[in-house]
């Protein structure tokens with residue numbers, strides 16, 4: 001896309017990024033508690049993804065950061081300053097809404113410079129910045145169109161352009177790619193990540209798609225039912241999930257969790273403990289625990305073997321060329337691929 | 350087979366067509382024809398008089414009076430109703446205490462028949478005892494005969510109309526405001542847009558189709574709503590508060606000068622047609638975004 005030609009104008013939008021910090025943030029509605037005691041650091045100039053299932057409070061958290069809602073209790077700090085009570089306009093951040101929130105009666109150009117006009121940036125500068133950003137986002141030929149004359153991906157880029165032109169250090173995005181088809185989504189992932197790195201933005205990006213999170217993030221904040229489960233880099237998160245929730249949420253197919261009682265080698269662990277093994281770490285050979293094969297799903301390069309160890313249903317991933325397994329197999333895995341969790345679902349180190 | 354279906358179709362349409370032609374189209378055409386004929390009186394039958402009725406009209410000082418009145422009346426009621434109804438809609442389009450009650454209160458004047466409304470206002474305007482004079486009395490001002498003196502009669506009637514129809518128009522504006530996505534306001538808030546700027550740059554353009562619709566209705570009402578003139582002033586004093594439709598009624602059913610009444614009616618229809626078409630063509634281009 002048109003973003004390749006951009007390297008030369010990067011320096012012109014140099015942004016001094018600021019980090020965010022949330023301290024004990026809680027948000028309660030009449031009917032539900034959306035966020036409970038959330039304390040996280042969002043480092044300056046990094047790409048932070050808020051990841052979690054639907055309804056876990058991601059949007060709520062983003063709106064609190066933006067100032068569109070107020071927390072019930074807790075503090076929000078931006079670059080060390082308490083911004084909890086500040087109105088949105090004074091927080092010096094931009095936001096891309098899930099539904100883009102483009103003004104339907106304004107052209108692409110007017111949409112992009114809306115904020116600059118409101119803030120009385122003078123006309124010459126407005127146009128200069130517009131041209132720069134339009135070129136960066138590949139919107140050159142579309143400036144006179146209205147949003148309803150654009151494709152989803154183009155609207156997406158207008159929304160991005162509106163955020164970028166404000167040259168604000170912090171950018172918030174709420175599931176910006178959820179309306180796009182798979183191909184466009186893959187392209188936009190790269191573009192957004194690229195943009196964030198070139199401009200050095202502090203990005204807070206909401207998604208419930210783990211592929212998006214894994215490919216784009218510097219840090220992932222995994223959330224569940226209004227609480228933070230884990231904050232980690234993508235590799236750490238995959239390699240060492242802190243809770244069974246993270247273990248099951250990241251990875252397709254998810255990690256196998258087997259009751260320690262079903263595995264002779266782990267019977268010494270306390271009651272309720274779980275042993276976790278990623279499907280690709282399991283090896284089918286002559287030794288190890290016995291498993292009953294229930295089915296095979298062929299995926300081309302790989303195949304997924306559904307089996308049972310005691311009461312636990314598990315999945316084994318192996319190269320498809322291995323051929324069909326016997327009805328009963330023995331499974332083993334390297335010691336370093338074993339994840340142990342206590343009865344509360346916390347990782348045992 | 351197909352023929353049978355056609356016959357059925359026409360039979361089903363027939364009642365509506367009979368009513369439509371019998372009570373709308375034929376009388377309209379008849380009115381147009383009548384305006385070129387004289388009024389039959391006693392044994393004198395109607396004769397073709399060409400443009401005579403129209404010539405008489407342009408020379409009729411009362412006609413000029415009611416036209417002027419009607420233009421003033423329209424020039425005030427249209428913008429005032431739109432402004433007030435929009436203001437009320439903006440006011441009740443948010444979460445405030447007693448919202449349901451407020452919306453109902455604003456809508457009430459519309460539910461009342463104009464005749465009833467006129468009677469309420471008759472009391473407000475009562476010289477000496479009426480609401481307005483009592484308030485004026487508190488400030489030591491002397492009573493005013495609001496509807497009894499030429500200088501205020503027309504404006505008194507105008508106020509009643511605005512009060513009566515603003516609540517109705519508010520409903521349309523409220524519906525339009527509710528179609529504007531909340532996140533537009535939020536996006537603008539992040540940019541530091543003031544309420545005022547947001548209204549003029551976003552809300553106003555987006556509710557333009559509704560504003561057009563309401564203004565067309567207000568225009569039609571300005572020539573159509575005369576019930577309160579009957580109740581409050583009968584066009585007086587000295588035609589100071591007579592409106593075109595009231596004058597048509599006077600000519601047609603008090604003086605039985607049906608030809609002249611037909612002529613006036615044609616003029617009124619032409620005015621309404623020009624305004625209506627004009628509004629659509631002028632504003633239409635700037636109105637549709639979606």
Ligand SMILES: Nc1ncnc2c1ncn2[C@@H]1O[C@H](COP(=O)(O)OP(=O)(O)OP(=O)(O)O)[C@@H](O)[C@H]1O
Pocket residue numbers: 029030031032033034052053054055056057058059060061208
């Ligand atoms: N205005 C509200 N009133 C009451 N409850 C609300 C309100 N807004 C959100 N909630 C509740 O708060 C919780 C978190 O909502 P939120 O929109 O933050 O979820 P989310 O993680 O963004 O989900 P999704 O991925 O579906 O967008 C949900 O249980 C929701 O029902």
Ligand SMILES: [Mg+2]
Pocket residue numbers: 058059060
């Ligand atoms: Mg959400």
